Amino acid sequence: MPVVNIEGKTVTVARESTILEAARKAHVWIPTLCYHPTLPSLGSCRICLVEILGQDGAPGPLVTACNYPVRRDITVSVSSERAVRVRNGVMQLLLARSPESGELQELAHRMGVGGTPYPKVTESQRNCILCGLCIVVCEEVIGASAIGFAGRGVERAVASPFRQASETCIACGACAAVCPVGTIQVRIHADTGEAEISPFKSRSKLLICEECGVRMVSVPVAQAMSDRVKIDWEEFRRLARLCPECRRKQAVKALSLGAGEQSVTPLEKIKIKES
Amino acid sequence: MAAATATSVDKIIHSPKELEAYRNKLKAKDKKNTRIVRVCIGTGCAAKGSHRLYELFCEAAEQAGSSNGGTVVIQSKHVGCHGLCELGPIVVIDPGQILYHSVEEPDVAEIFRETVLGGRVVEHLLYEDPRTGEKAKTPGEIPFYSVQKRIVLQHNGRIDPTSIDDYIAVGGYSSLAKALSSLEPEGIIDQVEQAGLRGRGGGGFPTASKWRSCRRAEAPEGIRYLICNGDEGDPGAFMDRSLMEGNPHSVLEGMVIGAFAIGATHGYIYVRNEYPLAVEHLKMALEQARKFGFLGQDILGRGFSFDIRINRGGGAFVCGESTALMASLEGRSGEPRTKYIHTVESGLNGRPTVLNNVETWANIPAIIGMGSSEFAAIGTERSKGTKVFSLVGKITNTGLVEVPMGITLRRIIEEIGGGVQGGKAFKAVQTGGPSGGCIPAQHLDAAVDFDELTRLGSMMGSGGMIVMDEDTCMVNVAKYFLGFLKSESCGKCTPCREGIAQMLAILERISKGEGELEDLDRLETLAELLSEGSLCALGKTAANPILSTLKYFRGEYEEHIRNKHCPARECKGLFLYRIDPEACTGCGICRKNCPVKAISGERKAPHVIDQAVCTKCNTCFEKCPFGAINKV
Numbered sequence: 008m009p010v011v012n013i014e015g016k017t018v019t020v021a022r023e024s025t026i027l028e029a030a031r032k033a034h035v036w037i038p039t040l041c042y043h044p045t046l047p048s049l050g051s052c053r054i055c056l057v058e059i060l061g062q063d064g065a066p067g068p069l070v071t072a073c074n075y076p077v078r079r080d081i082t083v084s085v086s087s088e089r090a091v092r093v094r095n096g097v098m099q100l101l102l103a104r105s106p107e108s109g110e111l112q113e114l115a116h117r118m119g120v121g122g123t124p125y126p127k128v129t130e131s132q133r134n135c136i137l138c139g140l141c142i143v144v145c146e147e148v149i150g151a152s153a154i155g156f157a158g159r160g161v162e163r164a165v166a167s168p169f170r171q172a173s174e175t176c177i178a179c180g181a182c183a184a185v186c187p188v189g190t191i192q193v194r195i196h197a198d199t200g201e202a203e204i205s206p207f208k209s210r211s212k213l214l215i216c217e218e219c220g221v222r223m224v225s226v227p228v229a230q231a232m233s234d235r236v237k238i239d240w241e242e243f244r245r246l247a248r249l250c251p252e253c254r255r256k257q258a259v260k261a262l263s264l265g266a267g268e269q270s271v272t273p274l275e276k277i278k279i280k281e282s
Numbered sequence: 283m284a285a286a287t288a289t290s291v292d293k294i295i296h297s298p299k300e301l302e303a304y305r306n307k308l309k310a311k312d313k314k315n316t317r318i319v320r321v322c323i324g325t326g327c328a329a330k331g332s333h334r335l336y337e338l339f340c341e342a343a344e345q346a347g348s349s350n351g352g353t354v355v356i357q358s359k360h361v362g363c364h365g366l367c368e369l370g371p372i373v374v375i376d377p378g379q380i381l382y383h384s385v386e387e388p389d390v391a392e393i394f395r396e397t398v399l400g401g402r403v404v405e406h407l408l409y410e411d412p413r414t415g416e417k418a419k420t421p422g423e424i425p426f427y428s429v430q431k432r433i434v435l436q437h438n439g440r441i442d443p444t445s446i447d448d449y450i451a452v453g454g455y456s457s458l459a460k461a462l463s464s465l466e467p468e469g470i471i472d473q474v475e476q477a478g479l480r481g482r483g484g485g486g487f488p489t490a491s492k493w494r495s496c497r498r499a500e501a502p503e504g505i506r507y508l509i510c511n512g513d514e515g516d517p518g519a520f521m522d523r524s525l526m527e528g529n530p531h532s533v534l535e536g537m538v539i540g541a542f543a544i545g546a547t548h549g550y551i552y553v554r555n556e557y558p559l560a561v562e563h564l565k566m567a568l569e570q571a572r573k574f575g576f577l578g579q580d581i582l583g584r585g586f587s588f589d590i591r592i593n594r595g596g597g598a599f600v601c602g603e604s605t606a607l608m609a610s611l612e613g614r615s616g617e618p619r620t621k622y623i624h625t626v627e628s629g630l631n632g633r634p635t636v637l638n639n640v641e642t643w644a645n646i647p648a649i650i651g652m653g654s655s656e657f658a659a660i661g662t663e664r665s666k667g668t669k670v671f672s673l674v675g676k677i678t679n680t681g682l683v684e685v686p687m688g689i690t691l692r693r694i695i696e697e698i699g700g701g702v703q704g705g706k707a708f709k710a711v712q713t714g715g716p717s718g719g720c721i722p723a724q725h726l727d728a729a730v731d732f733d734e735l736t737r738l739g740s741m742m743g744s745g746g747m748i749v750m751d752e753d754t755c756m757v758n759v760a761k762y763f764l765g766f767l768k769s770e771s772c773g774k775c776t777p778c779r780e781g782i783a784q785m786l787a788i789l790e791r792i793s794k795g796e797g798e799l800e801d802l803d804r805l806e807t808l809a810e811l812l813s814e815g816s817l818c819a820l821g822k823t824a825a826n827p828i829l830s831t832l833k834y835f836r837g838e839y840e841e842h843i844r845n846k847h848c849p850a851r852e853c854k855g856l857f858l859y860r861i862d863p864e865a866c867t868g869c870g871i872c873r874k875n876c877p878v879k880a881i882s883g884e885r886k887a888p889h890v891i892d893q894a895v896c897t898k899c900n901t902c903f904e905k906c907p908f909g910a911i912n913k914v
Contacts, residue, residue, distance in 0.1 A: 049774075050619070051774045056814075069814050069815065075620075075622050076623065089814070093810075093811060096810075097777060097811070100780035100781060128784055137773065137779070159770075160768060160770070160772065161771075161783050163772075163774075163779065
């Protein structure tokens with residue numbers, strides 16, 4: 008197994024591990040934006056550039072830690088003057104593009120970047136840095152592919168097809184969860200009982216707890232879940248008609264009464280859909 | 283188009299021996315008393331109406347054929363780009379290789395009567411050396427051709443690109459036969475290595491190393507791919523286009539030899555959709571090659587199978603980048619990925635893949651045919667063979683040229699190119715496309731060599747060569763290329779997308795006279811950031827047009843910033859229009875045409891421009907019949 012010497016610390020990692028994985032193992036911090044441990048690496052934001060040193064610390068190539076595969080013993084410098092300069096430069100460009108993102112400013116602060124010398128020359132949709140995580144999670148994990156990149160170069164933007172509200176979006180909110188700069192938000196519309204994934208305009212009804220009225224998951228997500236575990240939808244609705252809190256209360260009530268109503272279908276009664 | 287595709291065999295050629303027999307049959311046919319009229323239908327000549335000329339020659343040949351009772355065979359051929367695009371349409375008559383340029387429809391009858399039938403030369407259509415005034419009859423007598431060394435373009439302009447017979451008659455597919463009958467795959471790679479061939483697409487990576495890595499890479503199910511990159515996208519470049527249009531079989535032959543060498547099973551030609559003639563000729567060539575058995579199962583009885591398909595690209599510049607091209611072939615959007623795992627190991631569909639440029643593939647039959655040592659004898663120590671360039675810009679002889687590596691830029695520009703247009707002074711030559719740089723006059727004696735051009739801050743690139751004269755503003759040149767790259771960047775990675783936009787914004791400020799000296803430092807900082815931080819070669823080299831112009835023409839940038847003056851008088855607003863009172867006749871044309879009434883003056887008396895009102899629209903400069911308006 009190859010040995011990675013990173014910032015003077017030595018760790019052994021499995022072949023094909025990334026430098027970032029090695030760094031985390033060695034407790035060395037490398038800033039990341041377009042990286043998420045459950046998703047394939049994109050290498051698009053360039054904020055995790057590190058230097059692979061040659062023999063006796065000679066300067067080597069700058070590589071993205073998030074997807075550079077370790078195949079032999081290497082020495083990596085995160086703090087080399089060159090790596091820091093380029094990473095900070097990338098951050099300055101991003102700050103110029105997305106000046107209002109609190110998340111980005113926080114990361115910049117942690118990196119020691121005070122601000123940007125550059126003017127704003129590219130338009131961003133609510134501070135989007137075009138890292139692409141939302142698109143990947145929607146395609147690879149959720150399987151919906153409801154959003155993608157539209158346009159090229161500075162015109163590039165994350166969008167639903169034709170920038171219209173998309174029916175393929177199930178309002179799961181995974182894109183909002185992985186967004187590193189707070190561009191994507193889940194908005195709840197109390198009047199209609201819907202969740203909107205902003206800025207993609209898609210809306211879905213939310214399931215509501217029949218007991219306390221609290222909003223739960225979106226209907227298409229619940230549908231997708233029941234499909235995936237092959238549970239009859241009506242049965243599933245019955246199971247999921249209460250929020251976890253109310254379900255707990257019901258169960259306690261039932262227990263304390265000794266017999267009580269069966270609010271939850273016993274496992275053996277759940278019908279399994281024929282596939 | 284009445285293509286003379288005489289695929290007269292109905293059966294596949296099974297062995298090198300059969301191929302030779304077929305070739306001899308074709309050659310025997312040619313021994314008769316044949317006159318050949320070759321009409322260039324390359325893009326430049328076609329734009330000037332050469333298709334019509336070809337039709338007229340065909341009609342004339344038909345009429346003459348029926349009247350002379352077959353004693354003389356007259357063939358009218360359409361051929362690929364001849365090279366001297368500036369003076370097109372080009373028509374060459376054999377025997378005698380008499381070259382006529384700028385041929386127009388009314389000339390056809392005269393050429394046919396005098397030269398084709400009469401064997402006499404039509405003097406007024408011959409090339410005349412602008413310096414000596416001497417007439418040249420054949421290409422060999424014209425410096426544009428005589429200084430060149432044509433290996434890849436050897437048959438361009440000679441053979442009909444839609445006829446496999448034409449290609450076979452001049453020795454086509456004999457290198458394939460040689461490779462399959464007398465060489466082992468590793469042996470072919472050795473030959474390519476000994477020839478010292480480096481990729482002609484831009485990077486200059488040794489072709490043999492690429493092939494060897496691919497051959498040795500683990501290939502699940504034995505699938506390896508081979509791709510021909512015909513996504514030529516540099517502004518002003520048309521080398522690959524001319525090759526695909528003018529001699530498509532040479533590219534196919536190179537690919538089949540390459541496929542045998544690396545063990546590839548499938549091949550792709552990725553060609554941009556803006557090249558319809560290239561696509562058409564390649565399609566025809568593929569069908570013919572299949573018919574002859576140069577593609578398909580058990581090629582030439584060697585037990586090796588390979589086929590090629592054409593994929594048309596949408597014309598995105600970034601698809602010239604290998605990983606973006608492969609993404610596009612896979613049906614995804616053409617964006618590059620990081621190449622920490624090389625494409626020779628995991629390329630198209632995750633299989634080992636070799637990608638070479640059109641010109642590289644066309645070099646392969648030449649190397650196998652002449653042998654690696656003869657090929658390696660051409661060129662410099664680390665750059666072997668020849669290189670095709672499209673010579674464009676402010677040059678007298680715009681065209682397609684092929685030169686031995688090591689030739690100086692001066693010889694290309696002065697001897698082949700005939701110098702700068704209109705007797706203006708040479709300022710710089712831009713090589714390598716948007717990733718390249720500008721080389722100034724003091725380095726004109728530099729050799730055309732991969733490493734030498736890189737050392738000068740430019741690069742070989744795929745072969746665009748743009749000549750600039752004294753009226754070209756270098757800030758404007760940099761701005762042009764950055765503008766091109768801004769619209770061609772895919773936008774995936776931060777440095778390229780944001781950095782190019784930042785640099786372009788600075789250049790725009792400078793060319794408006796709003797720059798500051800610190801801007802030059804900012805440009806250099808951003809340039810470093812791009813080259814160090816970008817994901818693919820487009821971004822890594824995007825700053826080269828700025829860096830090379832800053833290196834050689836820093837004074838020009840400073841003049842824009844300090845004195846708000848454009849020395850080349852190209853940047854609008856950074857120079858003034860002034861009427862020369864000596865030359866002005868007082869005709870009043872400028873006054874009448876000025877849209878803002880900035881010009882005043884009595885009839886027949888010198889006029890004056892009110893600089894406070896003038897919007898620098900250039901109208902007076904264009905309209906003045908006496909050249910009395912100066913840019914200062």
